[in-house]
Amino acid sequence: MYKGKITIKATDENDLLNIINLWNNGEVMFYVGFPKGFNVTIEQLKQWLNRFNKNESCRHYSIYAENTGYCGETYYSIDFEHDLATLDIKLLPIAQGKGIAEYALSYAINKVFENNLATKAYVEPNPENKKAWKLYKKLGFISKPRPEFLEQNDIYLEITKDVWDK
Numbered sequence: 001m002y003k004g005k006i007t008i009k010a011t012d013e014n015d016l017l018n019i020i021n022l023w024n025n026g027e028v029m030f031y032v033g034f035p036k037g038f039n040v041t042i043e044q045l046k047q048w049l050n051r052f053n054k055n056e057s058c059r060h061y062s063i064y065a066e067n068t069g070y071c072g073e074t075y076y077s078i079d080f081e082h083d084l085a086t087l088d089i090k091l092l093p094i095a096q097g098k099g100i101a102e103y104a105l106s107y108a109i110n111k112v113f114e115n116n117l118a119t120k121a122y123v124e125p126n127p128e129n130k131k132a133w134k135l136y137k138k139l140g141f142i143s144k145p146r147p148e149f150l151e152q153n154d155i156y157l158e159i160t161k162d163v164w165d166k
Contacts, residue, residue: 002065002099002100004065004066004067004068005066006064006066006071006103006104007064007065008062008064008104008107009061009062010061011049011052011060011062011073012049013046013049015062015070016042016045016046016049018062018070019045019062020040020042021092022073022090023040023045024039024040025037028072028091028093029090031125031126031128031129031132032090057077057080057117058075058076058077058078059075059076061074061104061107061108063095063100063104065095065100068095068100070092071092071094071100072090072091072095072100072101072104073088073089074087074088074104074105074108075087075088075108076108076121078112078118079118080117080118082149083118083119084120084121084122085118085122086123087122087123088123089104089105089108091104096131097131101135102139105135109121109164113161113164113165118161119160119161119162120161121160122141122157122158122159123136123141123157124153124155124156124157125155125157126155127155140159141157141159142157142159143156143157144156144157144158
């Protein structure tokens with residue numbers, strides 16, 4: 001478990017060079033289908049951040065750890081109509097396996113549930129990403145039938161506010 005201080009902050013323009021390194025890292029993006037990274041530019045990221053920050057149903061956070069620096073990202077996106085939050089987390093290899101992901105994803109989950117933005121949240125890890133599955137199981141996510149209104153995918157792991165609050 002990571003023993004240093006972890007800081008999670010709303011992503012702003014000062015974080016974009018770090019996000020470029022994260023999103024363009026093939027090792028990080030491998031399990032989301034981009035084994036060579038996104039190949040995103042700073043201009044594309046500026047446009048993305050501008051759109052993202054205007055959307056009140058989404059929040060993107062940058063994760064920093066003492067003695068490590070920038071570690072990665074976590075975010076949520078709320079589907080108010082279906083009372084459901086989408087969650088995700090990505091960490092640079094240097095930050096993986098230290099408990100930082102558990103802390104950071106818990107932060108995003110807390111934001112969703114403490115602010116009553118949704119009563120359910122889900123993730124959809126790649127079936128081969130054993131580290132992600134271990135994290136989600138540890139946090140209390142369980143496999144459930146995928147709601148029909150979501151895009152087709154084989155994986156749907158959900159946690160509810162009631163389970164999280166226990």
